[in-house]
Amino acid sequence: MYPRAKNCACLLHLQRNIVTMFKKKHLAYMVSKAARAYRVSDFYRHFNEIKMVDINCADYLVRAGFEHWTRSHCHGLRYNIMTSNVAESLNAALAEARGYPIVALLDYIRSMLMRWFSGRREASAGCGGVVTPKVEELISKNFSVSTGLLVHHINGGEFEVRGMDGYPFMVDLDKKVCSCLEFDMLLIPCEHAVAAAMHSKRRIDALVSEKFTRNTWAAAYSMSINPTGDYMTPAAEADTLGALILAPPNTRRPPGRPKKTRIFSRGEFKSGLRGRRPRTCRRCGGTDHNRATCKRPI
16 A cells, blocks of 8 residues: 555664563663664674674564664665654553543544644744754754864865764765765754855755755644534434444453553563562562462471
8 A cells, every 4th residue: 555665663662672682781772873873884883783792682683674673774764763652652642542432432532633733733833943843953953063073165065074083974965965874864954964054154944854844844734623523413324224234243342351551562661660679588588479478498
């Protein structure tokens, strides 16, 4: 249905799997560095460090597929989205209505989206800049880093930008690309592009992709989500459906009370349980039991 869509893994869940499966320090941080690298050379530099620490972890990441969890090998554009936090936020928002009947659940979702659209519509209308506030924060961060970069003009919109280490980067403001590939992948000016834009006295927000402008933000929430009719009163049936008898599905209710909390993923802890000291038996000093249930001989 969507031939150009790409299947990407959530970096946070991948890190939790690694913490659970491989008991080595700093592995999760090293995987994050490798996953967020823009250039293939930078990725392999971080990945070789992972191989030196734990070869089994490196094999696990190879089997997972570099194209699924890294920026540098992704066949599409991940932009700046490396986790599935959007889906997790939606799950948390629907926790209250999870036990509702299906019609009431759908109306709850409609009402929630109606409020969200209205709030984001007001936020976009109150935005005074050309780009969205989050992109403005990222540009400001890149601007603070770009102040120490050395810029040389080459030709037209082409510039050579050198960092504090002296490594050169090629920036083309007309094509909106940089050899660090951050500008290419995020579609937001990197620190090198910001330095080149300041050197050539160009507007930095004009280099941002149209996807991150205030107009696109407002257009995404311009449509209204209206209330439904009285769903408690069924509409008049058509003549062709008058004789139709719709029986309930032949299902069996599972035993126990329906769960409202989601199942925690591997390596995820319930709030307040991480770091809690394990219980110890005051009779034998062992764990996983107490004095009343202790069966160890003294």
